[in-house]
Amino acid sequence: MKVLLVNGGPHKEGCTYTALCEIAKTLNEEGVETEIFWVQNKPIAGCIACKSCAKTGKCVFNDVVNEFVEKAKEADGFIFGSPVHYGAATGAITSFMDRAFYSAFQAGNGDAFLFKPAAVAISARRAGTTATFDQLNKYFGITQMPIISSRYWNMVHGATPDDVRKDEEGMQVMRILGRNMAYYLKCIEAGKEKGIKLPEQEKINFTNFIR
Numbered sequence: 143m144k145v146l147l148v149n150g151g152p153h154k155e156g157c158t159y160t161a162l163c164e165i166a167k168t169l170n171e172e173g174v175e176t177e178i179f180w181v182q183n184k185p186i187a188g189c190i191a192c193k194s195c196a197k198t199g200k201c202v203f204n205d206v207v208n209e210f211v212e213k214a215k216e217a218d219g220f221i222f223g224s225p226v227h228y229g230a231a232t233g234a235i236t237s238f239m240d241r242a243f244y245s246a247f248q249a250g251n252g253d254a255f256l257f258k259p260a261a262v263a264i265s266a267r268r269a270g271t272t273a274t275f276d277q278l279n280k281y282f283g284i285t286q287m288p289i290i291s292s293r294y295w296n297m298v299h300g301a302t303p304d305d306v307r308k309d310e311e312g313m314q315v316m317r318i319l320g321r322n323m324a325y326y327l328k329c330i331e332a333g334k335e336k337g338i339k340l341p342e343q344e345k346i347n348f349t350n351f352i353r
Contacts (some may be wrong), residue, residue, distance in 0.1 A: 143327045144175040146217040148210070150235025152183040157265040158223040160303040164313050165221055165263060168320030174327060179213065181206055183237050188237040189270055195245035207241045214246070214254040214320040218327055219290075221319075223263040226270035231277050243281050257340055259317055259326045261290040264297040265306060271297040290326055292319040 147166055151158035159178065166176040185297045194202040201207050214220070222239065224231040246254045262278040264271045275295050282289050294320055298312030299305070307313065 143173070143218045143324075143331065144177065144216065145169055145219040145221060146210075146213060147176060147178045147221040148223060148233055148235070148238075149178055149180045150222060150238065151265070152225075152232070154180050154182075154341075155303065156225070157235060157298065157300055157303055157306045158225050158263065160306045161263045161265050161298045161312070161316050162223045163170045163219060164316040165320040165323075168317045169324055172321060172324035174219075174324050177213070177217075179210055181210075181234055183234070186234050187241075189240045189244055193248055196248040201241050201245040201259065207238055207245065210238070211242055211246050211254055212271070214242070217258065218330070219258055219323055220255075220260040220287075221263055221323070222260065222281075223265070224274060224278060226264065226266035226274050229270035229273050231274045235347065236279075239278070239281050243285060247285070250275070255262070255285045255287055257286055259288045259290050259323060259330075261292075261323060262296055263316060263319070264295075266299060267301045268299065271295065288326065290319065290323045292316070292322060 148164045149159050149162055162178055164177060169176050188203065192202055222235065224235040227233070243255065260282045264273055264274045272295055275297065279289055292315045294315050296315060298309050299315065300309055
């Protein structure tokens with residue numbers, strides 16, 4: 143079992159990374175392999191709806207998004223982390239997730255995410271955490287991914303990594319999140335051993351508001 147943790151912060155080892163490390167440490171203690179994937183701090187283009195991914199299997203912008211989607215196919219669960227910028231997720235992680243989820247779906251690689259548990263971890267100096275939490279969870283809700291929760295909304299507070307480590311409740315929330323993710327992954331494994339199959343998929347009906 144492996145969980146891919148995505149650091150959507152501009153700093154490779156900043157506040158978001160600190161929260162993800164606490165989750166990863168807990169997952170490792172539960173026997174789950176982890177990898178922290180940094181989206182880096184280079185410009186990431188947003189989705190341009192060209193749908194080239196439906197033809198080629200990859201996003202037309204060949205950057206960290208395509209690299210991540212390939213890794214996602216082998217992962218069993220996900221944690222997406224983001225700091226708060228102006229009351230919302232960063233532009234980088236938003237563009238990253240828009241393209242990753244859309245290209246995986248269009249390219250028929252839905253299994254990269256389908257039915258795999260996911261969660262978010264939000265870091266902020268002060269406010270905007272719940273809005274960012276809601277924003278990122280929407281990616282999972284539209285992709286049939288079970289959303290893993292903790293004992294509180296998944297957030298830590300602090301302006302520096304040292305501040306985050308002093309957020310005792312926030313760090314506890316991260317550890318509980320890690321244990322809950324591990325528990326769910328183990329339940330999935332147990333279900334597979336019992337021969338429980340994934341839900342049958344219907345053909346998707348696309349409609350709009352004029353018909």
